[in-house]
Amino acid sequence: MYQWLDDRLSIGRLYAKAFRKAFPVHHSFFLGEITLFSFITLVLTGIFLTLNYEPSIRPVAGPLSDGKEVPAAYYSILYIDSLPFGAVLRSLHHWAAHIMIAAAFLHMLRIHLTGAYKNPRELNWMIGVFLLVFSILAAFTGYALPYDNYAFTATKIGYEIGAAAPWVGRLMSDILFAGELSLTNTQTIPRLYSIHVLWLPLALMGLIGAHLAIMIKQKHTQPRYAEKVAPGKIVGVPLFPQQAVMMGVLFLIYLAVATFIAGAFIAHPVQAFGPPTVATPAVKPDWYFMWIFGILQMIPATWRFEFLGATFGPQFWGGILVPTLIILGALAIPFLDYAKDKRRYLExxxxxxxxxxxxxxxxxxxxxxxxxxxxxxxxxxxxxxxxxxxxxxxxxxxxxxxxxxxxxxxxxxxxxxxxxxxxxxxxxx
Ligand code: HEM
Structure with missing residues (x-):
């Protein structure tokens, strides 16, 4: 059988070339892998959710809402929660998103603190910055979908911030949210749904693929011990089977821990806020948005002026300008701390x-x-x-x-x- 496959696909050559790639063994290198496991978990649990979710706000009534009319999206969340393991799988989707953003952030810190972004890895650092931004946007669009009063209010804050971008903001928000966000706009949920389940996952898959392909082509930076063990050589275990087995075990541990968290802390029961109403509850964003929310609290309402027909107000300063400057600063880091020689070892x-x-x-x-x-x-x-x-x-x-x-x-x-x-x-x- 092996010979038959080898004759046709040259798997022996493929194994020697690709599967023997040396992976350095260092605990901090697992952060990128934990981010990857979270993404895989999100896709798998997301498939289960899409099979049972209805992206619509048409009114429906049924036993799960005690006969009361509620938006179909909201009702479908009640339905998912009523399925065997439904609430746990939804909760796992929620917690995997938190873990993915936290792990990507810690992974970025390890890359930064050890100078792994330097020549030749500038491009992979920049792809990484977009991966983090897109992961956060995916979490934002996901929040809207249960369509309870919390989701609606949080989405409204995001809509208003987007609309505060000078000149193009309103148009941009109208495209992303399919018109002005309101209780009667039937197009917003289908639009956010397509962005959440199709466009952002496709973008993330493409970027993760490019990120890993570049990493394999450029090879990992080497932990400092490699310098002493075999100077100038790549020190590590082969991708297959050693590294693959280690990753498999780590993935199983990841799933066990994440499922435990998901079961112990069931995420966001929609009944707590009920369907959206004109009355807006006091909501606080999640930790990865809290700093932007905090900056918005620091800007006095009087910081506002008009220029060429555009309004520059607190939402622009706090919600758009500061985050944009931070993203641009992050993209520029490898060029501000430039290394002429190609980096092999971690600093x-x-x-x-x-x-x-x-x-x-x-x-x-x-x-x-x-x-x-x-x-x-x-x-x-x-x-x-x-x-x-x-x-x-x-x-x-x-x-x-x-x-x-x-x-x-x-x-x-x-x-x-x-x-x-x-x-x-x-x-x-
Ligand atoms: C969805 C998000 C991400 C995934 C799935 C991911 C995945 C990975 C994996 C599996 C590795 C190899 C193992 C390791 O070095 O930890 C890696 C390496 C790398 N990542 Fe990421 N990453 C993500 C986000 C980021 C971010 C936010 C940055 C920085 C802004 C970044 C920059 C890099 C760089 C420069 C390397 C090469 C490191 C080296 O050779 O030592 N990545 N990534």
């Missing part, structure tokens, strides 16, 4: 004090803007929030820089003197 965060303290400062910025999202609950003033958001990231970044210099400074000097020069260390930057 140590301790040896790059500016980069490491910058990451710590950005994490504090995220935490402080997230805290600003609780402005009303914590009774904080706009002045206090501005002080926290500007001062805390700067001071913690500075403190991290000083500490790194005090603890590792001697080591850098030794390297600079050429006592332990190694490729990828601070000495050859």
């Amino acid at each position: 140590l965060p301790s040896q790059h004090p500016f980069r490491t303290s910058f990451v710590i400062g950005m994490l504090m910025f995220y935490l402080m803007t997230t805290l600003a999202g609780y402005k009303v609950d914590l009774q904080l003033t706009i002045g206090t929030l501005w002080m926290l958001v500007l001062a805390v990231p700067f001071l913690t970044g500075l403190a991290a820089y000083i500490i790194l210099k005090a603890v590792y400074g001697k080591e850098w000097n030794q390297e600079a003197e050429g006592k332990q020069i190694g490729k990828g260390s601070a000495a050859d930057d």
Whole structure:
């Protein structure tokens, strides 16, 4: 049988070429894989959901809504929850989305802290930034679909932010939401549904495919131990069978943990908010949007002016300008920290004090803007929030820089003197 297949498909050559690729073994490399497992889990649970979900707001009544008329999308969620394991599978879909965004973010941090974005991996870093942005957009469009009062209110906030982009905002929002978002617009849910189940997953699949193909072509960066074990060589286990078995086991552990979380914390029962009404409940976004919500709380309503027929108001400053600048900044990182030589080895965060303290400062910025999202609950003033958001990231970044210099400074000097020069260390930057 093997011979028959080999004659026709040259699987022996394929195995020798592709399946023997060496994968470095390092725990931090599993973060990209956890992101991938989450995406696979989302697609599989998503298929189950689409088979039972109705993307429509036509009124329906039935035993699950106690005979009351509710939108069909809302009713179909009650139906999914009533199926055997339905609520757990829906909950797994919800939690896998959280895990995917968190794992992609941590994966990005590991790439940043170890300088793995440098020449030749700039393009893969940029693809990664789009992967993170598209994953967050997929979560946003998914939130709208249960069409309860929470979903409707959260979607309305997103619609208003999109519409605040100067000149093109209203048109863009009208295309994405199929017209103005309202309780009577029957086209919005089908439009968001097609974006959520077709366009964004296709874009993610294409980008993930390109991301992994580039990673295989360029080979992984090597953890530092490889430098000592076999300098200049790729050190790792073959893709097949060793790495594949490890990934299989990790996927099973992932599924066990995620299913446990999904079962223990059933996500978002729609009955808690009921179908959408004109009265809007007080809603808070999820953690990955909370920082934008926080920035919006910091901008006074008076920060508004007109220019060439467009309005530049708080939603533009907080909801569009700041996130766009952060995305552009993230895309530019490999070019701001440019390396002439191609990078083979991971760099140590301790040896790059500016980069490491910058990451710590950005994490504090995220935490402080997230805290600003609780402005009303914590009774904080706009002045206090501005002080926290500007001062805390700067001071913690500075403190991290000083500490790194005090603890590792001697080591850098030794390297600079050429006592332990190694490729990828601070000495050859
Ligand atoms: C859906 C999201 C993503 C998936 C599924 C994914 C998947 C992966 C996998 C499986 C690897 C190889 C293992 C590893 O190095 O961890 C990898 C490597 C890489 N990823 Fe991602 N990733 C995603 C998002 C990102 C993001 C947000 C960034 C950065 C902005 C990024 C940048 C990179 C780079 C530069 C490499 C090569 C690292 C090296 O050679 O050491 N990825 N990705």
